[in-house]
Amino acid sequence: MKPTSLTNQIKAQLEIFRSRDIDQTILNQVKGTGLIDTKLASRLTINDLHVIQVVAHGEDVMISDVAAGLPLTQGAVSKIVNKLANARLLTKAHKPANKKETYLQLTSLAKKINAIHERYHQEMNDKLQELTDQFTLADLQVVREFLKKLNELRQL
DSSP states (O other): OOOHHHHHHHHHHHHHHHTTSOOHHHHHHHHTTSSSOHHHHHHOOHHHHHHHHHHHTOSSEEHHHHHHHTTSOHHHHHHHHHHHHHTTSEEEEEETTEEEEEEEEEOHHHHHHHHHHHHHHHHHHHHHHHHHTTSOHHHHHHHHHHHHHHHHHHTO
């Protein structure tokens, strides 16, 4: 097994690369489950899934927390949150002592959708580990540098 830190660095570079493209595979997996109606399925985006994922991983999550965890503005996150709340995928609530801050929670349906999303990422991570095990440390360092430079080119 290759050093985890190098594999994680490669994974991070691949995630940067992948984030610039719509991940149609995971969207199709979620849409294909029949958990959500076709109207909502047609409007669901990868950013929606990532907002759901951030809320799932936190406690007392606010819109600003979601924005801090994603490459999205607070305004964009706010629009997504409203869309997801209207679709009954998350709820917005206030604590009795603090009516100013809005806290987000997933509905049971959103938790199921997030589980599909998480499973997809785990499968991809497992496949990446299997792939990196086939290469030497030197090979992986070259791949990492290549992807890093590729990502730098895409930012121009």
